[in-house]
Amino acid sequence: MTERQSASGVADAAPVVLEMKGVTKTFGPVVANDDISLTLKRGEILGLLGENGAGKSTLMKILYGLYSPDKGSISIEGEEVKIKDPKDAVSRGVGMVHQHFTLIPRLTVAENIVLGAEPTKGGRVDMARATRDTEELCERYGLRVDPRSRVSDLSVGVQQRVEILKALYRSARILVLDEPTAVLTPQETEDLFSVLKELVGDGLSIILITHKLGELRGVSDNITIIRDGKVVDTVKTSDTDEGELAKLMVGREVLLRVSKEKSEVGEVRLSAADLVVKGNSGSVAVHGVSLEVKAGEILGIAGVDGNGQTELAEALAGTRVAESGAVLLDGEDITKVGANGRQRLGLAYVPEDRGTKGLVQDFSLSENNAIKTYEKAPFSSRFGWIFPKAMRRSAAENLRAYDVRPPDPDARAGSLSGGNQQKAVLARELSGDPGVIVASQPTRGVDVGAIEFIHGQLLKQREEGKAILLISLELEEVRSLSDRIIVLYNGRISGEVGPDATDEELGLLMAGRGMDESA
Amino acid sequence: MSEERRDSGDSFLRKSLRDAGGALVFPLIAIFIAFVIGALLVLASGNNPVAAYVSLIQGAVGSPTAIGRTLLNATPLVFTGLAVAVAFRAGLFNIGGEGQVFIGAITAAWLAVSVGFLGIAAIPIVLLACVVTGFIWGAIPGFLKARFGAHEVITTIMLNFIAINLATYFALGPLRSEGIVPGTETIEAAARIPAIGLGLGRVNYGLAVAVLAAVVIYFLLWRTKLGFRIRAVGLSPGAANYAGMRIGTNTVLAIAIGGAMAGLGGGVEVLGVYGKMSIPFVSNLGFNGIGVALLGRNHPVGVVLGALLFGGLASGAQEMQFATDVPLDLSDVLLAVILLLVTATKLVELIIGKRARALASGTRLDEGLGN
Numbered sequence: 001m002t003e004r005q006s007a008s009g010v011a012d013a014a015p016v017v018l019e020m021k022g023v024t025k026t027f028g029p030v031v032a033n034d035d036i037s038l039t040l041k042r043g044e045i046l047g048l049l050g051e052n053g054a055g056k057s058t059l060m061k062i063l064y065g066l067y068s069p070d071k072g073s074i075s076i077e078g079e080e081v082k083i084k085d086p087k088d089a090v091s092r093g094v095g096m097v098h099q100h101f102t103l104i105p106r107l108t109v110a111e112n113i114v115l116g117a118e119p120t121k122g123g124r125v126d127m128a129r130a131t132r133d134t135e136e137l138c139e140r141y142g143l144r145v146d147p148r149s150r151v152s153d154l155s156v157g158v159q160q161r162v163e164i165l166k167a168l169y170r171s172a173r174i175l176v177l178d179e180p181t182a183v184l185t186p187q188e189t190e191d192l193f194s195v196l197k198e199l200v201g202d203g204l205s206i207i208l209i210t211h212k213l214g215e216l217r218g219v220s221d222n223i224t225i226i227r228d229g230k231v232v233d234t235v236k237t238s239d240t241d242e243g244e245l246a247k248l249m250v251g252r253e254v255l256l257r258v259s260k261e262k263s264e265v266g267e268v269r270l271s272a273a274d275l276v277v278k279g280n281s282g283s284v285a286v287h288g289v290s291l292e293v294k295a296g297e298i299l300g301i302a303g304v305d306g307n308g309q310t311e312l313a314e315a316l317a318g319t320r321v322a323e324s325g326a327v328l329l330d331g332e333d334i335t336k337v338g339a340n341g342r343q344r345l346g347l348a349y350v351p352e353d354r355g356t357k358g359l360v361q362d363f364s365l366s367e368n369n370a371i372k373t374y375e376k377a378p379f380s381s382r383f384g385w386i387f388p389k390a391m392r393r394s395a396a397e398n399l400r401a402y403d404v405r406p407p408d409p410d411a412r413a414g415s416l417s418g419g420n421q422q423k424a425v426l427a428r429e430l431s432g433d434p435g436v437i438v439a440s441q442p443t444r445g446v447d448v449g450a451i452e453f454i455h456g457q458l459l460k461q462r463e464e465g466k467a468i469l470l471i472s473l474e475l476e477e478v479r480s481l482s483d484r485i486i487v488l489y490n491g492r493i494s495g496e497v498g499p500d501a502t503d504e505e506l507g508l509l510m511a512g513r514g515m516d517e518s519a
Numbered sequence: 520m521s522e523e524r525r526d527s528g529d530s531f532l533r534k535s536l537r538d539a540g541g542a543l544v545f546p547l548i549a550i551f552i553a554f555v556i557g558a559l560l561v562l563a564s565g566n567n568p569v570a571a572y573v574s575l576i577q578g579a580v581g582s583p584t585a586i587g588r589t590l591l592n593a594t595p596l597v598f599t600g601l602a603v604a605v606a607f608r609a610g611l612f613n614i615g616g617e618g619q620v621f622i623g624a625i626t627a628a629w630l631a632v633s634v635g636f637l638g639i640a641a642i643p644i645v646l647l648a649c650v651v652t653g654f655i656w657g658a659i660p661g662f663l664k665a666r667f668g669a670h671e672v673i674t675t676i677m678l679n680f681i682a683i684n685l686a687t688y689f690a691l692g693p694l695r696s697e698g699i700v701p702g703t704e705t706i707e708a709a710a711r712i713p714a715i716g717l718g719l720g721r722v723n724y725g726l727a728v729a730v731l732a733a734v735v736i737y738f739l740l741w742r743t744k745l746g747f748r749i750r751a752v753g754l755s756p757g758a759a760n761y762a763g764m765r766i767g768t769n770t771v772l773a774i775a776i777g778g779a780m781a782g783l784g785g786g787v788e789v790l791g792v793y794g795k796m797s798i799p800f801v802s803n804l805g806f807n808g809i810g811v812a813l814l815g816r817n818h819p820v821g822v823v824l825g826a827l828l829f830g831g832l833a834s835g836a837q838e839m840q841f842a843t844d845v846p847l848d849l850s851d852v853l854l855a856v857i858l859l860l861v862t863a864t865k866l867v868e869l870i871i872g873k874r875a876r877a878l879a880s881g882t883r884l885d886e887g888l889g890n
């Protein structure tokens with residue numbers, strides 16, 4: 001921590017390395033960036049905070065040369081520059097770590113790092129030197145990675161480190177990280193932040209893009225908040241708190257913590273017994289999971305992304321066939337029942353991916369609203385006809401009840417913001433008064449305002465005595481909503497804890513420790 | 520409440536009109552640009568573009584005979600355009616229209632001779648048979664895709680060869696007539712689709728069948744459960760699967776229905792125009808259907824309009840070649856440029872500016888025309 005203080009002290013007086021002034025970028029009628037200005041000093045970690053769609057990524061894509069701004073200027077080290085393309089950005093010392101890694105899994109760490117900028121000897125790639133260079137880099141910045149190991153064998157946290165090394169190898173002085181913690185466990189996040197602090201101690205400057213309020217607290221010096229394409233404010237991290245940040249980000253008071261009433265827990269509604277499910281690659285993703293969800297409770301499933309959550313949810317909802325084991329709804333075996341049938345029996349499913357599963361983007365909201373019920377009256381007749389008017393009427397009702405904007409049944413689903421799309425999915429799934437709800441990452445990529453609404457709806461369903469299974473990568477969400485929490489690791493349950501479990505406890509379970517007693 | 524209702528109904532009507540207008544503007548721009556480019560070509564070849572275009576238009580719509588020729592050309596293209604459009608709505612490229620036409624044609628040529636004694640009553644029976652054989656032939660690539668993942672572009676192309684050769688074998692083998700012209704026996708006049716008359720030349724009630732087919736496909740796609748499924752599968756297989764729709768079944772059905780349309784088109788050609796299947800049979804109907812569907816944005820109404828444009832250019836070009844020194848092939852150039860512009864929206868954007876993008880919605884291959 002003392003090191004932190006000094007870094008921040010240096011940052012105040014340090015020279016400005018990057019200045020973006022009056023940057024404006026429009027896409028058709030949409031103003032993505034509206035006169036945005038920000039400055040980054042040497043040795044500073046600047047948090048770039050904003051809701052999804054606020055314009056953070058557009059701004060960084062401009063900096064990285066992927067878009068050219070309509071107006072405004074960019075100065076690096078005091079010199080005004082026009083960044084033509086990513087290659088140009090790299091040559092000016094800008095490095096970018098994307099949310100989705102750009103590594104080639106079959107290649108080694110060193111091969112990935114030098115790819116595109118390989119050291120050569122007599123026209124051939126000098127792998128020995130590449131390995132040596134990588135080792136040197138690792139040592140210099142205190143990043144522990146074996147240059148010879150294959151990327152596919154590395155954990156996500158280490159892969160991210162390789163991405164950072166890739167930027168450093170190209171002599172990045174300004175490092176941009178786009179939502180870097182989305183894929184990490186709490187411990188890995190800690191590790192990443194201590195790496196970042198070492199980097200700025202070495203004179204680098206870092207921009208950290210995030211929509212998570214809490215995580216900037218321990219790491220950034222200043223925070224620039226963007227809302228609707230405009231800079232709302234730039235604040236010193238030490239002078240602010242989460243409540244203020246949330247308000248700046250959303251533009252109004254936000255309820256950060258949900259207040260949860262005690263509820264009557266009833267009978268077991270949904271249960272799984274020894275469920276084994278294969279993933280898309282054909283390998284087993286869920287290894288014999290058993291669980292029970294009772295009426296009036298929310299069972300949270302925590303875990304790092306890709307530990308079988310998706311497959312488990314799909315097997316429970318019926319969109320994926322289980323290899324073995326059983327799914328029971330109200331004591332009845334529904335393992336052989338398809339998604340449609342399960343829905344008719346009162347199982348609602350909010351899929352994690354509203355873009356490709358929850359909604360047909362090019363369908364209207366009214367068609368999407370009826371996509372599971374189009375075969376029933378009043379949407380269709382026995383003779384195969386459908387009635388668009390009836391669909392439109394029902395959609396209009398649902399959209400209004402769930403505050404979807406715009407509440408226009410003829411609007412194309414894809415034209416809505418993420419939060420409103422998710423509300424539209426929720427409206428459809430919950431309107432049929434289901435007894436059991438499987439909600440997979442219901443607030444992924446959704447803005448704070450919509451999160452508040454969705455959480456409220458889930459709690460309302462719980463109070464009405466519904467059995468809810470909530471899968472989420474956001475620990476805070478799982479903790480604040482759930483009555484019990486199960487942690488998945490490598491497709492197995494690594495433990496069950498209460499909602500008051502600490503970050504450390506959950507983190508250990510998410511990393512697979514504590515398996516022995518339950519596996 | 521009532522005011523709100525009226526308001527939404529009103530805006531819906533306006534929205535539909537705006538959509539229809541928007542859908543037309545882009546192809547019209549493409550056609551205009553194509554004609555400008557065509558004019559330059561005519562000029563470069565030392566001819567007068569004004570004279571060429573006047574005779575082109577006269578040849579397409581200048582007289583009842585010209586209109587008749589245009590309609591006659593357009594009729595089969597409506598069917599093959601629909602064959603592509605229905606499949607496309609399910610996210611599939613049906614390149615097999617050509618073969619499906621041949622299957623329908625040989626079916627008609629065979630059955631109409633056998634049941635010709637029924638007179639006019641034979642016509643619906645024969646056309647129904649064409650629908651069935653076209654459907655079955657179309658179902659093959661659908662099944663191969665759904666069951667084994669074989670790409671429909673490859674399989675439909677390959678099935679074209681099989682269908683063409685199969686139909687040719689029957690027409691020149693077991694079903695060959697005694698006559699001089701190679702092909703099947705001539706169908707009794709009473710069992711053929713009668714001409715409309717009105718000075719329109721050989722235009723027959725097959726045109727009515729084509730329009731009816733377009734209406735049926737429209738209702739199928741937007742007013743039935745099956746159409747709802749087909750469109751959902753085409754736009755988002757993931758979401759359709761999640762909603763409990765069977766991707767495989769709908770894949771087979773969509774391409775089979777497309778095959779039925781093309782098969783019907785083949786039957787209408789035999790019953791309405793030729794009265795038999797002579798070898799070589801009329802070719803490229805299936806392939807031109809792809810262009811018709813593209814131009815018509817895979818919408819039944821657009822397909823009819825696209826077919827009329829194709830048909831009109833073909834008949835106008837004959838007149839143009841006759842009246843001026845400009846060769847027939849100019850119509851092919853025009854069509855090629857139009858299709859290029861309609862599909863390559865970016866290109867038009869370069870030519871007429873950014874506003875094109877808003878107008879172009881629905882023409883790109885990767886999106887459908889919202890309802």
